[in-house]
Amino acid sequence: MGKPWILSTLMLVIVLVLVARARAEVPAIIVFGDSSVDSGNNNRISTVLKSNFRPYGRDFYGRRATGRFSNGRIPPDFISEAFGLKPTVPAYLDPMFSISDFATGVCFASAGTGYDNATSKVLNVIPLWREVEYYKDYQNKLRAYVGNDKASEIISESLYLVSLGTNDFLENYYVFPTRRSQFNVKQYQDFLVGLSENFIRDLYSLGVRKMSLTGVPPMGCLPLERATNIMDSHNCVSEYNNVALEFNGKLGGLVTRLNDELPGMQILFADAYDIVYQIIKEPSQYGFEVAEKACCATGTFEMSYLCNEHNPFTCPDANKYVFWDAFHPTEKTNRIVSGHLIPTLLSTFS
Template sequence: MAYIYIAWLLFSQILLQVARHEAKVPAIIVFGDSTVDSGNNNQISTLLKSNFKPYGRDFAGGQPTGRFSNSRVPPDFISEAFGLKPLVPAYLDPKYGISDFATGVCFASAGTGYDNATSDVLNVIPLWKEVEYYKEYQAKLRAHIGHHKAREILTEALYVISLGTNDFLENYYLLPKRQVEYTVQQYQDFLIGIAEKFMRELYALGVRKISLTGLPPMGCLPLERTINLLGHHDCTEEYNSVAVEFNVKLKNMVAKVNRELPGYRILLTEKVYQLVYQMIKTPSQFGFDVTEKACCSTGTFEMSYLCSEKSPFTCRDANKYVFWDAFHPTEKTNKILSDYLIPDLLKLFN
């Protein structure tokens, strides 16, 4: 199995090298949560930040950027694979302006979800506000390069969207409000309704190319394993089952919207679940040693400010770990996931 994976990875790298010279996507535009946030939370009043060390310690220059990783996140790798810049800047980052955002911009906010109530938990940017920022960006882009060129970029750009995990782990399973209102299956349907409305709103704004990520095996995140005392700190399979069910519903929604809206191409990257689960269950195939704990601090419950640079427990080599903190992947995991998805993205969107 390991040999097959290595051969596939080499083949995908060849495809990427060829594609870099042929890519037709003019920009990568990002919506979502901490899996794709490149620093927007740095600029808002929230406890959920990562603009301090050890975050970003393996980034160029060893500087934290607000990405919840030791270095880059998936949109960065996707942008580079399409022949664009190797980093997608955060929209709220004052170091960047509209000329930087013309080839890629990130509106994502760590801690957010489809549900507005999820963003309220840690006072982060709700999804509706991400859309408002996008509308503002559209107007700035038109003023910067003209309506015709702006329309071309906005229509041909690839939109990368990653949402949903926080809705369950930060909101539904942690707080009582949604549990009183919905069963977990009803809450899934509630979120799918919001997701469909979001997809249709983007279409009305001129968006045509979307990579939408489904839920990972969220019961296998180190934090969930830490609190799974009765399960001997194994994966919480109840949460994984919910993720699988949600992904099926998301797939059906995507098929419906693709069918009903002419020219719309939404690719649901549902394979993320299987790949992450495989990394966790057979880590040696991917060059990992540790899956049940994260690199940062004790690796059991820490993230954001609990990931202190002063902790003596933080690992020396993050490449041996699937997870960087108790909730987020290492750069190596992000790259493996991106390399797995990019050939499909290049095939569909070039």
């Protein structure tokens, strides 16, 4: 009976040691991507895809709806904290923050975006190329704030978190005919991997050297996809999950190749597919009661403005649910998934 306790204690000690080592190694957490990592940039643009209102953020610090698509924190927040930095990563477009805040962490992500520029146009959000332009602007501000030498050190030693791709498939390819008329799904995967390579090479040319690249989750198991999968008893859509696995495999191959081709570059493929799938398939093993529906509203199709404080169906305890809205995990799920990835991140980048 004592062994699990001993093992868990040892793991805690190891993580604490790694955290202590990490404090001096990673000066900032810098984030690119979509709603899985957006901490509020969409608040400042003209789009219907927002979450800066209750009940979003009801379990966040101060019960504030910050623009994170969750009831609380998202993965970059937990990762920043684990590296001995602040417990939240601010959005670059948030006027509450300035370069003094961004020097130790900043988020350029935009909910609804993708590798494909056409994806960002669907809901009028920030395209990935624009996230890079904001990053260039950030570099200039950082150099003015701390000087060229210190800024160069922060730029090269920071950990860059990149998470996107799901919207390219679910919001673009499978919804609109344009890309499907140009590519079959395997060709579209290759197209996206090519865009990912261009993006990584662009960041490398700007001084980036440490990166964690996350693939796509089991997107066929999102509540929205299960709700519409009527012919298969609202089970996960296996076609979408297979596409996710294939795409992740190609991204992993890209990471291996670029680690060889780019001198000094260190990219970790932080694949979260398996842990998310395990949580969905065996929710009770992780302390959840509901995996097929979300907490907010009816839990079947609502997100953004359809997930609002006036909906009487929203659950009282989000910790019982894997998903917060029809597309995004609860803070508890984010914490578990981040906790699964953090030891590898700490050991790789410390």
